[in-house]
Amino acid sequence: MTPIHLRNTGNNSTWSPQYDLIDSNSEDQHFVVEMDNDGQAHLRFGDGELGIKPAANTHFQATYRVGNGLAGNISAEAISYIVFHDVFNSGSTLQPHQPFPAIGGTAPEPLSQVKLYAPHLSHEKLERAITADDYAQLVMQHFPTKVQQATATLRWTGSRYEVWVTVDPFNKETVDRKLLQNITTDLEKYRRIGHDVIVQRAAYVCLDIAMRVDVKFDYLRGHVKAALLDIFSNRILPDGRRGFFHPDNLTFGQGIALSQIVAQASTVPGVESVSITKLERLFAGDNQEIEAGFLPIASSEIARLDNNPNFPENGKFTLDLRGGR
Incomplete structure (x- = not known):
């Protein structure tokens, strides 16, 4: 039953419908319409703090519109005549024409379904911070x-x-x-x-990683080194890929696995074998990460390795290439 408006017949003031009275103050002439399973509307007014509380024996005149749900979705050409509330000029002739079917009518939602689904709506959009x-x-x-x-x-x-x-x-x-x-x-x-x-x-943990790579005999070491430096960079590569240490690849608590580094290096053409000789936090010394095969990062920390010689404090990546030509 919507929309609906009320008029106080005593002082001719207008009262407006609201979804709730939470934002209404003591001077607002607001009310809420609550529907039951039988299609009956119940009006809820304020308590004097959240909306004005009507005086006893106040009389209202309601203006509203009603619908008929799914039954209102009639097919095309279903309307064949019109009934007017007031007397129509008999000298004119009207022929109703309804070329399209009616759409939009929906059945009312049962209260049991409302109670089932309503508590979950608050999870779709968070509107408060508690935890x-x-x-x-x-x-x-x-x-x-x-x-x-x-x-x-x-x-x-x-x-x-x-x-x-x-x-x-x-x-x-x-x-x-x-x-x-x-x-x-x-x-x-x-x-x-x-x-x-x-x-x-965020607290950034700068890394110190060293790698020994054996290059196949028919590949140039310089080409292999350039490809490895690209893969383990913090840049966007020419083909659109992100380097291994690009900021968007690393986030809170994401540790560095030795196997990940070896797997990435092995994809470079010309690499015959890979071994990691250093895997640790910069200036932290050996903490047995190589033996463990993993460098842990705390939940509030993010790993970082820029390998920029102008800013060595932001991480260092060292390559020792052997073989090749």
């Missing part, structure tokens, strides 16, 4: 083209909770200050009372 994961999901929902991954943790300071939100941006290692500020402002609308939100850059 740490809620903050990370809100960042991903509102900044899908700028942030490829986000994590959040709750920390108790002794007097209140702080929510530390860590951001991993697209196409670059570090997130700019403007994006951090935009995310902080956005989360302010959804944060739980008592939570202080702190948005920060």
Whole structure:
């Protein structure tokens, strides 16, 4: 039964329908229409705080429109005559013509079905932040083209909770200050009372990797070296592929497996065999990663290897090529 409007017959004031009264104040003449399974409409008014509470014995005049659900989807040419509410000029002749079938009529949704599905609607679009994961999901929902991954943790300071939100941006290692500020402002609308939100850059772990490669006798070492440096770069390659250490290939908690590196190197034409001689955090010393076959990265950290001689602190990749010509 929609739309519906009410008029107070005592003072001729108009009352407007709303989906709910949550945003109504004590001066708003609002009401809510609630339908039952029998198709009967029940009107719910405010309590004096969320919408005005009507005085006792107030009389309303309702104006509304009704539909007939699926029965209203009549076929083409089904309407053959018209009945007018007022007297029509008898000197004119009208011939109704309905070339297309009626569409859009739907059956009312049973209340049992509403109760079954309604609780799940809140999961489709997050509109509040209670847990740490809620903050990370809100960042991903509102900044899908700028942030490829986000994590959040709750920390108790002794007097209140702080929510530390860590951001991993697209196409670059570090997130700019403007994006951090935009995310902080956005989360302010959804944060739980008592939570202080702190948005920060990810902690990058720079790597030190060394590789020995035996080159087949009929391949030039220089060509093989150039191909390996491309594959293990942080750039977009000429064919559109991303280098192994491109920022969009690595995110929070993603460790580096020795087998992955060997498999990538083995795809280069001219490579006969590969062995990894160093796999560790830069300047951290040997932590037995080669023996374990895996370099772990913490959940709030991201691996990084730029292999830029001008900025050696951002990771180093060393090649020792033997054989070939």
